Amino acid sequence: MTQLPSSLLALHVEGHGPSPSPAETMIVATCVVLLISTTLLLIRALRGPTVFDRILAVNAIGTKAVLLVACLAFMDLEHGTPAFFIDTSIVYALINFIATIAILKYIQYRRLS
């Protein structure tokens, strides 16, 4: 095996190793909780009677996705470099905000300019 400093590779190699540490279990459980809460918000986004309910739910789903990416960074803290994932989630937070404002502006004025 070549010396790849990839966290994915480390995950794969350690996949058959000992059971995950309590810290890793906590991170995985946080991911699961975030997914459950995303599911609940998605039901509201699909059902929501008005367009504002949908925007509200989608905005909250975006925040949950940011948290999910930040949690994924910590799943392999001993081997990986989580800072890249945090960069991704910062960019996602910005995009989420701009998308919400853009959609609101569009449905109000029917134009984006």
Added chain:
Amino acid sequence: MGILQILGSALLVVGWVFALTGSLGVLRMPDFYSRLHPAGMTDSLAQGFIVLGLCLFALQDLIPVTPAPGELPDPGPDLLTTVGTFDLVLKLILLVALIYLTSPTSTHAIAKAARLDRFTHIAVEGDAEGSRIAHIVVEGDHHAPLVDRASEVFHVDDDNPKKDQA
């Protein structure tokens, strides 16, 4: 599992509670203005607690492991680990600050757009009445008939701008 990781786990559990109750509130609350509250609260609180817990998880690397009897004491983190951890924590704090700025702003924007819906009456497909946000009675609202005053807010024509009256 070190002391900081245990503290971080406690913060994560608090974050779970807020995330789940907030999502359940968004799903179960009766009308739109009620749903604004759980959505806005949890966006701020749950992400604050969860990212703070992750910060503590990252800082655990900086604490030297207590050596077992007969072993050499842990020399502590080297420079690269220290810099990497502080980089990580700095980015997490930046993330918290960013969401604390943007989340209430977008919640406020959604609420204001919904209030302005009594003027805009956004059309809904398959519903002649349009969006029903405008019919929700707000406690303490003034009951004067809501008339779209002749403002140019909603009917701005950028291509043929009116000249100023002066």
